[in-house]
Amino acid sequence: MSESNSLRERKKERTRRAIERAALDLFEERGFDGATVDDVAAAADIAPRTFFHYFPSKEDVVLADYAGRLEQLVATLREGPADESPWRALRAAFVAVSADYESQRAQMLRRFRIISSAPSVGARSLQLQADWETTVAGIVAGWLGTDSELQIVPRLLAGAALSAMRASMALWLAGGGKASPPELMARCFDLLDAGLGEVGVSATSSP
Amino acid sequence: MSESNSLRERKKERTRRAIERAALDLFEERGFDGATVDDVAAAADIAPRTFFHYFPSKEDVVLADYAGRLEQLVATLREGPADESPWRALRAAFVAVSADYESQRAQMLRRFRIISSAPSVGARSLQLQADWETTVAGIVAGWLGTDSELQIVPRLLAGAALSAMRASMALWLAGGGKASPPELMARCFDLLDAGLGEVGVSATSSP
DNA sequence: GGCAAAGTTGCGGTGACTGTAAAGATGCGG
DNA sequence: CCGCATCTTTACAGTCACCGCAACTTTGCC
Numbered sequence: 481m482s483e484s485n486s487l488r489e490r491k492k493e494r495t496r497r498a499i500e501r502a503a504l505d506l507f508e509e510r511g512f513d514g515a516t517v518d519d520v521a522a523a524a525d526i527a528p529r530t531f532f533h534y535f536p537s538k539e540d541v542v543l544a545d546y547a548g549r550l551e552q553l554v555a556t557l558r559e560g561p562a563d564e565s566p567w568r569a570l571r572a573a574f575v576a577v578s579a580d581y582e583s584q585r586a587q588m589l590r591r592f593r594i595i596s597s598a599p600s601v602g603a604r605s606l607q608l609q610a611d612w613e614t615t616v617a618g619i620v621a622g623w624l625g626t627d628s629e630l631q632i633v634p635r636l637l638a639g640a641a642l643s644a645m646r647a648s649m650a651l652w653l654a655g656g657g658k659a660s661p662p663e664l665m666a667r668c669f670d671l672l673d674a675g676l677g678e679v680g681v682s683a684t685s686s687p
Numbered sequence: 688m689s690e691s692n693s694l695r696e697r698k699k700e701r702t703r704r705a706i707e708r709a710a711l712d713l714f715e716e717r718g719f720d721g722a723t724v725d726d727v728a729a730a731a732d733i734a735p736r737t738f739f740h741y742f743p744s745k746e747d748v749v750l751a752d753y754a755g756r757l758e759q760l761v762a763t764l765r766e767g768p769a770d771e772s773p774w775r776a777l778r779a780a781f782v783a784v785s786a787d788y789e790s791q792r793a794q795m796l797r798r799f800r801i802i803s804s805a806p807s808v809g810a811r812s813l814q815l816q817a818d819w820e821t822t823v824a825g826i827v828a829g830w831l832g833t834d835s836e837l838q839i840v841p842r843l844l845a846g847a848a849l850s851a852m853r854a855s856m857a858l859w860l861a862g863g864g865k866a867s868p869p870e871l872m873a874r875c876f877d878l879l880d881a882g883l884g885e886v887g888v889s890a891t892s893s894p
Numbered sequence: 895g896g897c898a899a900a901g902t903t904g905c906g907g908t909g910a911c912t913g914t915a916a917a918g919a920t921g922c923g924g
Numbered sequence: 925c926c927g928c929a930t931c932t933t934t935a936c937a938g939t940c941a942c943c944g945c946a947a948c949t950t951t952g953c954c
Contacts, residue, residue: 488920488932491932516909517909526934527934527935528935529912529935530933532910532911602814603810603811604810606813607806607809607810607813632858632878635857635858636851636875636878636879639853640847642850643843643849644843647839647842650842664839667839668843671839672843673883674882676844676847676879693951694950694952695900695950698901698951723939723940724941724942725940734902734903734904736943737901744942745942
């Protein structure tokens, strides 16, 4: 997608990856709180101050992949809008994104483990997901021709979608990454699709 | 519920309220980042170090009411379990809790304004809500007789409930606190109840 | 009054993050 | 190939949240 050709761009990209790599290694080894930004900088062979030119906070190194994934999600949503129902469009887009989790399994599990063991990273993760929610709600509002500020429906759809995503990711992580993310995601979306009123009244949950 | 009689307890409670009051005043006046913990301590007439004996972080002063509300929610949920469907039980409990927002309107709006203007407070708020979600999921899992770790349904129900809560609160705040929180909450729950598949296909969202 | 438990305060330290300004690397026209 | 504009890195000094510790004060109780 976004390619670099100048020497400058290439160098920046290389440094960025060096920082990310060093950070994830250290966080995995000593825990998020067990490694300081200075440690990461030393391991990545840069000055401590430089770290903050690449990432706005220590937490954000772990979540650096979110931005690209949101971009991909938005692109998918803009392509296939509402020939079908909004909810089904959301379902398709989120299922598509979840394919990443499979193809980059090792990386994802690494990051998830840090997220769920370090509260401050978890908090930042939720905050970024809330941004996703706002973006998604805006797009849905566009489909429905209403403005996102005052309408309930776009917010609820976006909120439900992100909940489904969180639930399926939690499941995937709990199972050690053995299950298929797209399948889990689809199942979560379908449960919400059917309506929650009757869920759980008779046993409807087994695999 | 939890009453205090000894002098010690009364003093602690008074100090706690003094800190909370001073903090909210200062944060409202200068913004969350515009007032330091030292400022708050000075205004509340305590030593800076003492602040952290009452609140684990600067953010938590603004969200001090969450704990009590969760307690209330849990109590309500434990009373009226699953004679009806789980979702309807959740609906009832959340609607009941939302009455607080009306009766303490001024306080709530104050807090909400700080939450939505200070990112770090917003992040902490989301984190606490995630804790609610876990708790609620546990209770629902109890109703369904499954264990909460591996089952999807309890997580999804809890996630949907919290999403409904966030959506209705956002609406309430956007409207300047004029609408009725229980009504907004009920409407959000009902939209999810009906199922998301058909939502928005034909116009289903007015008044 | 006097002793134990609990609460307060001051001190010193750590670590994330920021503004600033100097030094270094890169791009580019001549 | 040089020199100038631009961008990047770095060092330095500062702010602020937060923590452990040890002295000091207050409260509970006999």
